[in-house]
Amino acid sequence: AQKVTQAQTEISVVEKEDVTLDCVYETRDTTYYLFWYKQPPSGELVFLIRRNSFDEQNEISGRYSWNFQKSTSSFNFTITASQVVDSAVYFCALMGNAGNMLTFGGGTRLMVKP
Amino acid sequence: DVKVTQSSRYLVKRTGEKVFLECVQDMDHENMFWYRQDPGLGLRLIYFSYDVKMKEKGDIPEGYSVSREKKERFSLILESASTNQTSMYLCASSNRVGTSGNTIYFGEGSWLTVV
Numbered sequence A: 001a002q003k004v005t006q007a008q009t010e011i012s013v014v015e016k017e018d019v020t021l022d023c024v025y026e027t028r029d030t031t032y033y034l035f036w037y038k039q040p041p042s043g044e045l046v047f048l049i050r051r052n053s054f055d056e057q058n059e060i061s062g063r064y065s066w067n068f069q070k071s072t073s074s075f076n077f078t079i080t081a082s083q084v085v086d087s088a089v090y091f092c093a094l095m096g097n098a099g100n101m102l103t104f105g106g107g108t109r110l111m112v113k114p
Numbered sequence B: 001d002v003k004v005t006q007s008s009r010y011l012v013k014r015t016g017e018k019v020f021l022e023c024v025q026d027m028d029h030e031n032m033f034w035y036r037q038d039p040g041l042g043l044r045l046i047y048f049s050y051d052v053k054m055k056e057k058g059d060i061p062e063g064y065s066v067s068r069e070k071k072e073r074f075s076l077i078l079e080s081a082s083t084n085q086t087s088m089y090l091c092a093s094s095n096r097v098g099t100s101g102n103t104i105y106f107g108e109g110s111w112l113t114v115v
Helices: none
Strands: A003-005 A010-016 A017-021 A023-024 A033-039 A046-052 A059-061 A064-069 A074-079 A088-095 A102-103 A107-113 B004-006 B009-013 B017-027 B031-038 B044-047 B065-070 B073-078 B085-093 B108-112
Touching: A003 A102, A010 A017, A017 A107, A017 B017, A023 A074, A033 A074, A033 B031, A046 A064, A046 A102, A074 A088, A088 B044, A102 B044, B004 B085, B017 B031, B017 B085, B017 B108, B031 B073, B044 B065, B044 B073, B073 B085
Parallel strands: A010 A107, B009 B108
Antiparallel strands: A003 A023, A017 A074, A033 A046, A033 A088, A059 A064, A064 A074, A088 A102, A088 A107, B004 B017, B017 B073, B031 B044, B031 B085, B065 B073, B085 B108
């Protein structure tokens, strides 16, 4: 069985602070994929990143960066110099090798205050 | 641009009513999904379809059915709505099965309230 845990249900920061959202996963698959999605108040899930299990290189995209550590089964997401527009619920998700279905974590609500 | 469109953003239905939630994607994707989102539970898969007229149960199919008569359209049906089906429903699509790891794209969601 697959499982994704986002231990932080809610985080509040002040604008320009850095913030890290934690994600820990469990799977028995040797090949798997990890995702992060952003859900703004409008409701749509916006795809942010996909990472496969063979690529542990960290990735940076503007103010966003991701730290994938297979040894600790974690795929953490950091926002540098947070902005009010970053306020949203962020979901980490796992896709195993068997198909195209995603297992989601419970989500982390990020509130960035001006 | 990727586009998954859900026909109704907000619905209020009475207990026992039959409810249809419609979803259309314009990316020629083979796979389509219906998820339900509830506070503290994240997103849970109700049904998915990997081809026209094909469907598979997800984690929580009870009380729901689906229909996929055309590739671009995937409907979620609540045969007799109940108050515990009050939730946010999200439709999604992705490329064909066998290309594991393909990104799943989501619609804006449909907020259903059953009274």
